[in-house]
Amino acid sequence: MELRVNVFREAYEYVITNSDRFLEAAKVHLSISVYALLIAIVICVPLGILCAKKQWLTDPIMGLFNSLRVIPSLAVLVIILPIMGTGFAPALVALTILACPPILINTYMGFRGIEPAIIEAASGLGMGERMIMRKIELPLAAPLLLSGIKTSAVEVIASATLAAFIGGGGFGTFIINGLGMYKFSLLLVGALPVALLAILSEIGFSGIERLVTKYQR
Amino acid sequence: MKEAIVFEQVSKTFPKAPKPSVNETSLSIPQGSFVTILGASGSGKTTLLKMVNRIIEPTAGTISVFGKDIRSLPVTELRRSIGYVIQQVGLFPHLTIEQNIATVPDILGWERQKTAERIDYLMKLVHLPENYKKLYPRQLSGGQQQRVGIARAMAGDPAILLMDEPFGAIDAITRKKLQDDFKQIQQELGKTVLFVTHDVEEAMKLGDQMIVMNEGSIQQYDTPLAIMSNPSNSFVSSLIQADDLFQQLHLIRAEDRMIALTNETVTDGVPTIQGSESLKTALQSLLQHNAPYVVVENDKGERLGQITLEQLNLQNGR
Ligand SMILES: Nc1ncnc2c1ncn2[C@@H]1O[C@H](COP(=O)(O)OP(=O)(O)O)[C@@H](O)[C@H]1O
Ligand SMILES: [Mg+2]
Numbered sequence: 464m465e466l467r468v469n470v471f472r473e474a475y476e477y478v479i480t481n482s483d484r485f486l487e488a489a490k491v492h493l494s495i496s497v498y499a500l501l502i503a504i505v506i507c508v509p510l511g512i513l514c515a516k517k518q519w520l521t522d523p524i525m526g527l528f529n530s531l532r533v534i535p536s537l538a539v540l541v542i543i544l545p546i547m548g549t550g551f552a553p554a555l556v557a558l559t560i561l562a563c564p565p566i567l568i569n570t571y572m573g574f575r576g577i578e579p580a581i582i583e584a585a586s587g588l589g590m591g592e593r594m595i596m597r598k599i600e601l602p603l604a605a606p607l608l609l610s611g612i613k614t615s616a617v618e619v620i621a622s623a624t625l626a627a628f629i630g631g632g633g634f635g636t637f638i639i640n641g642l643g644m645y646k647f648s649l650l651l652v653g654a655l656p657v658a659l660l661a662i663l664s665e666i667g668f669s670g671i672e673r674l675v676t677k678y679q680r
Numbered sequence: 681m682k683e684a685i686v687f688e689q690v691s692k693t694f695p696k697a698p699k700p701s702v703n704e705t706s707l708s709i710p711q712g713s714f715v716t717i718l719g720a721s722g723s724g725k726t727t728l729l730k731m732v733n734r735i736i737e738p739t740a741g742t743i744s745v746f747g748k749d750i751r752s753l754p755v756t757e758l759r760r761s762i763g764y765v766i767q768q769v770g771l772f773p774h775l776t777i778e779q780n781i782a783t784v785p786d787i788l789g790w791e792r793q794k795t796a797e798r799i800d801y802l803m804k805l806v807h808l809p810e811n812y813k814k815l816y817p818r819q820l821s822g823g824q825q826q827r828v829g830i831a832r833a834m835a836g837d838p839a840i841l842l843m844d845e846p847f848g849a850i851d852a853i854t855r856k857k858l859q860d861d862f863k864q865i866q867q868e869l870g871k872t873v874l875f876v877t878h879d880v881e882e883a884m885k886l887g888d889q890m891i892v893m894n895e896g897s898i899q900q901y902d903t904p905l906a907i908m909s910n911p912s913n914s915f916v917s918s919l920i921q922a923d924d925l926f927q928q929l930h931l932i933r934a935e936d937r938m939i940a941l942t943n944e945t946v947t948d949g950v951p952t953i954q955g956s957e958s959l960k961t962a963l964q965s966l967l968q969h970n971a972p973y974v975v976v977e978n979d980k981g982e983r984l985g986q987i988t989l990e991q992l993n994l995q996n997g998r
Contacts, residue, residue: 584770587733588783588832589760602774678774678816
């Protein structure tokens, strides 16, 4: 018991005395996560919609991303290393690749899940294609789409820790150092904020999800 | 009378299909008429209907609505001027009932006040309680949802309504009520209705005119009574006769079949029915009172004619 309290106090003191390093790590960790997520959204939402609408695209693209999903995060990082070297950019690429499958697959499922009769009614009433997308399809696909983004966000925040292994920075740096120095308190300085961030993003996205599914309750 | 919809030599062959789903069809639908399209599954009813609002494009021929080729205006504009109701209803589940009904007014950019008044009017018209406005579609029963579907289709005040088996998924009792209510609405507002069904009774009960289809071709286009008493070929006759006599009686109004009162006719103590009631009612009345005939009256109590067992024998009418 005594030991554990000491470890937390040590971790806290480390953060206080090295606040500039801690804040820098937080900034890098957050920005790399947010960028990866945004890039994945920009690529995968339109791609998922396209897959849902063009039958012939579905199999090749979904197959590719489904297999991507099987590859563990660390493996992606290690594969990127010899291709792009170390630093922020390769870490961002690796995280973006990780963020893609849940968003793509959920976007696809969200759009495919819309009853065809709803779309037929909408066009029968004289809605144009873009209006149907904006007023009908997007809102109806939103719950699944958001849950895909939520999964990606949590995954990216956790995996950004591993990005430190290829020099991407972030909270993972403390963990690597802590492991190297057998210093448990330093490990905590990295691990606790990551866990907190993951939980916060989960809560945040769940809140948005609840808002867009109000009509189902 | 003005023609609302005219088909000229219209055919539709789907890609890779061995034969046309609708074959060189010409017909005209007079303004204000309620025309039902009856036929077995796969006979081309839906294809015929959906070509009117260009959900399906014909491969040959011309369709015009109020004298204008439907290809002469943008497809969205055409559709906003034609109401469309389908069996699956297709309400937007994330929008409230009033938002659903406001779809076309919103597209047309109506002022808020005008739209709100229109919603109130339509909800009353289709017999939906006013407090349903803020509910979501899934909170309503199937029958109520289709009432919303009809209100939504009529929101922009279209002169024409296309309906594809709108009551097909609704239980028998609710369906009967919906049929009665909708028929009344149609008569009140003088809308032109093209209504697909595979239910013989529904087609006869609702339609002023009835189209019988088989394998992409119109077999007969006439009033229900004319089709029933004089089917043009064996297909039509077997489709119609598939239904029992009792049901046929139900579809014929007493005043359409009554014969004149004669001097000998005793009218005192004899059962009477209204001219607008069906022959089924006449038969029930005859059996109940063990009378040789019933007297037919109008709603003012004036005697119009009589019906004997002979008028109830439909085989004689053929
Ligand atoms: N989109 C389509 N592609 C190919 N064939 C179709 C399509 N829609 C309908 N058909 C065919 O056209 C024929 C008529 O169909 P339909 O008009 O739906 O009949 P109904 O509404 O009377 O049941 C059927 O043989 C059906 O298989
Ligand atoms: Mg059909």
